[in-house]
Amino acid sequence: MFEKVETIKRQKSLGEILSNKKAKYIVGTILLSGIGIALPRIFHVLAGESSGATFLPMHIAVLIAALVFGATSASIVCRKFSNI
Numbered sequence: 381m382f383e384k385v386e387t388i389k390r391q392k393s394l395g396e397i398l399s400n401k402k403a404k405y406i407v408g409t410i411l412l413s414g415i416g417i418a419l420p421r422i423f424h425v426l427a428g429e430s431s432g433a434t435f436l437p438m439h440i441a442v443l444i445a446a447l448v449f450g451a452t453s454a455s456i457v458c459r460k461f462s463n464i
Contacts, residue, residue, distance in 0.1 A: 409445065409453045416441030416457050 416438055423437040446454035 405449055405453065408449055409456050412441045412445045412449075412453070412457045415444075 419440060420438045423435070427435070442454050442458045445457040
């Protein structure tokens, strides 16, 4: 475990850290979770309460997560804003 920490410390830039596939998966899932929470709230403010049930903007983040990162990421994104 400490070997991995030392390896990360040796890397010089954030781009090198994010070149790792697992890091991209984690960061992408977290960002899409945030979008999945923020997008419906912004949409309801701008378009009104009744239009939210018609367009269902929360599902956009889940679909993007499923297409880019797979079903596991999509289920995590979906679970994050289903409790709100």
